[in-house]
Amino acid sequence: MTGVKYRLKLVIDKTMRQVYLDYAATTYIDPRVLQKMRSYLTTAFGNASSLYSLGRQAKTAIEKARQDVAKILGASSREIIFTGSGTESANLAISGIAKAYKDKGNHIIVSKIEHKAVLESAKKLEKDGFRVTYLNVDSQGIIKLNELKKALDRKTILVSIMYANNEIGTIQPISKIAEIISNFREQSAKRKEQGVRNSRSAIGDLPVLHTDACQAAGVLTLKVNKLGVDLLTLNGSKIYGPKAVGCLYVNKNYKIEPLIVGGSQEMGLRAGTENQALIVGFSEALKLADRLRDKESQRLRNLRNYFIKKILKLVPHCQLNGQPQKRLPNNINLSFNGIEGESLVLKLDQYGISSSTGSACTSTDLTPSHVLLALGVSEDLAHGSLRLTLGRKTTKRDLDYVLKILPKVVENLRKISAIQL
Amino acid sequence: MKKKKNKKIKGDVIDVRKGEESWLYSKIVKDHFFNPRNVLLDERNYQYDGKGIAGNPLCGDMMALWIKVDPKTQKTKDCKWRTYGCASAIAATSMLSVMVTEKGGMPLKKALNLKAQQIIERLGGLPELKFHCSVLGLSALKEAINDYLKKQGKAKF
Numbered sequence: 001m002t003g004v005k006y007r008l009k010l011v012i013d014k015t016m017r018q019v020y021l022d023y024a025a026t027t028y029i030d031p032r033v034l035q036k037m038r039s040y041l042t043t044a045f046g047n048a049s050s051l052y053s054l055g056r057q058a059k060t061a062i063e064k065a066r067q068d069v070a071k072i073l074g075a076s077s078r079e080i081i082f083t084g085s086g087t088e089s090a091n092l093a094i095s096g097i098a099k100a101y102k103d104k105g106n107h108i109i110v111s112k113i114e115h116k117a118v119l120e121s122a123k124k125l126e127k128d129g130f131r132v133t134y135l136n137v138d139s140q141g142i143i144k145l146n147e148l149k150k151a152l153d154r155k156t157i158l159v160s161i162m163y164a165n166n167e168i169g170t171i172q173p174i175s176k177i178a179e180i181i182s183n184f185r186e187q188s189a190k191r192k193e194q195g196v197r198n199s200r201s202a203i204g205d206l207p208v209l210h211t212d213a214c215q216a217a218g219v220l221t222l223k224v225n226k227l228g229v230d231l232l233t234l235n236g237s238k239i240y241g242p243k244a245v246g247c248l249y250v251n252k253n254y255k256i257e258p259l260i261v262g263g264s265q266e267m268g269l270r271a272g273t274e275n276q277a278l279i280v281g282f283s284e285a286l287k288l289a290d291r292l293r294d295k296e297s298q299r300l301r302n303l304r305n306y307f308i309k310k311i312l313k314l315v316p317h318c319q320l321n322g323q324p325q326k327r328l329p330n331n332i333n334l335s336f337n338g339i340e341g342e343s344l345v346l347k348l349d350q351y352g353i354s355s356s357t358g359s360a361c362t363s364t365d366l367t368p369s370h371v372l373l374a375l376g377v378s379e380d381l382a383h384g385s386l387r388l389t390l391g392r393k394t395t396k397r398d399l400d401y402v403l404k405i406l407p408k409v410v411e412n413l414r415k416i417s418a419i420q421l
Numbered sequence: 422m423k424k425k426k427n428k429k430i431k432g433d434v435i436d437v438r439k440g441e442e443s444w445l446y447s448k449i450v451k452d453h454f455f456n457p458r459n460v461l462l463d464e465r466n467y468q469y470d471g472k473g474i475a476g477n478p479l480c481g482d483m484m485a486l487w488i489k490v491d492p493k494t495q496k497t498k499d500c501k502w503r504t505y506g507c508a509s510a511i512a513a514t515s516m517l518s519v520m521v522t523e524k525g526g527m528p529l530k531k532a533l534n535l536k537a538q539q540i541i542e543r544l545g546g547l548p549e550l551k552f553h554c555s556v557l558g559l560s561a562l563k564e565a566i567n568d569y570l571k572k573q574g575k576a577k578f
Contacts, residue, residue, distance in 0.1 A: 340481055342507035343454070346445065350455065360481045361507035366550065368481065380478035416460045417505040418485040419478055 018352045019398045023238075023330060023391030024166055024215060025356060029281065030240035030392075036284045037242065040277035048274045049263065058276040065276075065283035072290050073232065073249050074223040081248045081266045082279050086214040086235030087117040088259070089248040090160075092270070093210040093231045094121035096256035097158045098130060104206055105155035111135045111143045111162065112374040113170075115212055118160050119370075131155070139376050140323035141170035145180060152184045156207040163216040163227075167358060167371040167387060168322030169331025171220065174211055178228025181209050208254055214238050214246075218289030219297050219328055230254055234286070236278065240392065241285025245278035292392075300390050301329035307388070307399045308332060314407045317421050321377055321385060330390040333358075335372075335381040338421050339413040344386055347409045353402055358385040380419075446509055447545030453512035458519050461487055461501030469501070470572070473564025476557045482506035484514050486561040488521075490569050496526030502561070509547050510554040516543050517558040529566055535559055 029037075040061060046054030048062055063077070070077045083089045098108060110122050112134045122132045133151045135143050143161060152159075159181060164171045185205060210231035213222060217239045224232055231254075235246035250256050250269075262271030308320055317337035336344070341357025348355050358369025360383060367373075368382035377385070388402070414421065444451050461467055469487035476483035483506065489499035500518040504511045517540055521527040527535075540555040541547050547555065 338505060340506050340510075343511060346454065346508050359507070361551075366481075378479075380481075383478070383481040415462055416457060416503050416511065418474065418476070418483040418503045419505045420503075 015401075016352050017398065017401045019394075019401055020354045021388040021390060021394065021398075021402065022354045022356050023394075024169075024328075024387065024389035026237045026243065027240045027391055028393075029242055030285060030288060032288060033241055033281050033284045037277045037281040040280055044276065048276060049265065058274070061276045062274050062279050065279045068283045068287055069234075069247055072222055072286055074225050075249055076252065078267065079249055079252050081250060081269050082274065082282070083246045083248055083266075083270055084244055084272075086115075086212070086233055086237075086246045089233035089235065089246045090115065090117035090210075090212055091121050092248050092256065092259050093233060093250075094118060094158065094160060095125065095259060096269075097208050097210070097231070097254070098125050099257035100255045101157040101206060101208070105157040107131045107133070107153060107155040107157065109133045109135060109148065109151050109156060109159045109207070111137060111160075111172075113137050113141060113165055113167075113371045114160065114162050115166055115214070118162070118212055122160075135161075137170075137374050140326075141165060141168050141321075141371070141375050142323060142326065143172055143177070145173070145176060148177065149180055149184075152181070152207070154188065158210065159207050160210040160212070162212040163220065163232075164213070164328050165322070165371060166215050167369060168333045168375070169215070169328035169389075170322045171216070171326045171328065172211075174227045174229060178209055181207060182228060205253065208251075215328060217286060218293055219330070222290075224249055224251070236282040236285055239285045239289040242278050242281040245275065245282040247282065296392065297329045300394070303390055303394060303396060303399060304329055304332055306396070307403065310403050311406065314403065315410055318410075319381070321372060321375065328389075330394075332388040332390070333372075334386050334388075335377060336384045336386065336410050336414075337381065338384070338417045338419040339410060340383050341385050343413055344384075344409065347413065348402075348405065351405045351409070353405060356387045358387065359383045446512070446547065446551075449516070449543070449545040450509055450512040450547070453515040453544070454508040457511055457515040459499075459501050459515065459522065461503055464501075467501065471565040471567070471569030473561040473566075473568060475560035475564060476506070478505060482510045482554060482557055484510070484557055484561040486514070486518075486558070486565050488562070488565045488569065490529065490566075491526060494526065495529050497521045497529065497532055497566075498526045500562075502558075504558075506554065506557075507551070509544075509551040510557065512544060513540055513547070513555040514558040514561075516540055517555075517562060521562065529570075533563055533566055535562070 044057050046058045048058040066077045066080050070080050126132050135147050137143050161172055161177055163174055208230045211229045212233045214235050217234050230251040232249040237243040258269045260271050319335050321333040341359030342361035345355050345357050358372050360366045360368045372382040470490045471488045474485045484504045486502040488497050491498045500521045502514045502518050504514045521532050537555045
């Protein structure tokens with residue numbers, strides 16, 4: 001009965017808006033991208049490994065997409081491997097490098113705020129006898145470069161640091177990290193030349209640097225030379241492209257072990273019939289994101305700053321998590337004392353607002369966001385966190401609507417909360 | 422012609438706004454979450470006989486619960502609460518407060534013997550991960566009853 005009543009209320013309420021603010025979770029497919037994908041789903045459906053024209057057509061589309069992606073990364077085509085997701089790319093990077101270089105060392109360095117795709121891959125390797133260092137971050141989510149320098153040793157084969165964090169949007173100084181690694185490699189090479197005992201047996205080309213750039217695409221530069229990375233992970237579902245497609249850039253000087261074996265697709269590094277529609281969609285989305293980058297970033301940055309300034313004024317006992325400036329232009333991560341994130345998200349959903357939280361209640365292991373905890377955010381504030389991520393369709397009117405609803409919802413939840421502020 | 426085709430595709434997608442989707446929890450949980458019963462917004466003017474607190478903000482769930490007891494019948498005649506926690510925690514406390522006050526109240530002994538499963542059943546089920554939410558409300562209730570008994574100079578049940 002009350003359910004019906006509630007639904008009616010929503011229909012009657014004319015001020016109700018649909019405001020999607022979870023673009024960091026996933027995006028819709030841009031119609032321009034979808035348009036390019038269509039024919040590959042219906043008419044140009046051939047298997048890219050087939051010899052007849054329908055197959056060659058698919059092959060050509062895939063290779064064109066590979067060139068386009070490589071161009072944006074400033075890489076060569078054969079350095080691009082298409083995969084089934086960002087997670088798969090990260091898994092391939094971590095496991096693939098670890099397996100390929102296991103005779104050179106058994107040490108891996110990752111940050112504590114990596115995406116689970118990286119963290120779980122690292123944990124899996126730990127079980128296989130690898131040593132993993134989990135780097136701390138400061139209270140704003142930036143990794144401590146000194147800690148990285150100290151962690152590097154002659155057994156280190158891989159360093160994986162995300163470009164921009166998915167929860168708090170913090171941007172890591174990847175070029176500086178690359179510089180530290182390249183200095184370390186040079187020193188190793190010198191030691192090797194001088195015949196210093198205990199030096200690395202490799203010729204100073206390790207460790208390999210991987211970065212998860214899924215959240216950075218469309219916002220930050222992806223030129224691998226400028227960044228100084230050897231491997232880079234991207235996916236389609238965050239850049240207004242299709243889901244279930246991603247790519248891994250692997251510098252041609254490095255070898256990598258495949259995760260999925262079978263046919264010789266993707267240079268033997270990722271078996272399975274290629275999905276040309278997804279691959280074309282991914283590359284079109286990346287091109288579009290790259291083209292819109294500067295203008296859209298500036299627009300989002302203004303909106304983000306506007307919202308953060310307002311909400312911190314409107315709601316007492318509310319804090320911004322992460323670095324205020326060195327963060328993705330679309331990322332807002334707040335914590336509210338006295339309330340829990342899942343209730344907040346569900347109440348906002350009732351007003352048409354889509355958001356997410358780092359609360360334990362949304363996880364399966366009942367621990368709150370590992371990212372917020374690594375920042376030193378207390379557990380109760382991690383439970384009370386709310387992530388709003390803006391995107392291409394977000395307008396100031398949308399944010400004004402949230403600015404109207406959110407303080408009310410927070411107040412109502414605080415009223416019924418056992419924690420009195 | 423093209424437009425018509427697009428429309429057809431649209432209709433195939435489940436429209437969450439039309440309530441076609443299944444909500445995260447049962448309908449009863451949803452109802453109690455959005456319309457919580459017996460919330461005590463301000464305890465300052467509330468004459469309670471017993472108070473109990475359970476849970477911990479660090480774990481993401483905390484409940485405060487107040488009861489009034491009919492001295493003659495030894496039944497809970499009123500039960501108020503406030504909860505910090507997820508939707509199922511809020512709904513579970515709300516349902517618990519309904520259960521101990523409906524039909525003229527619940528004998529204290531019976532209230533002390535309430536099982537989490539009974540609340541879960543009344544809620545139309547909870548995901549397994551959320552079972553502890555209903556357990557917490559019970560701990561707060563037990564503490565409130567024991568608080569009352571202590572004040573009465575009676576031994577704990």
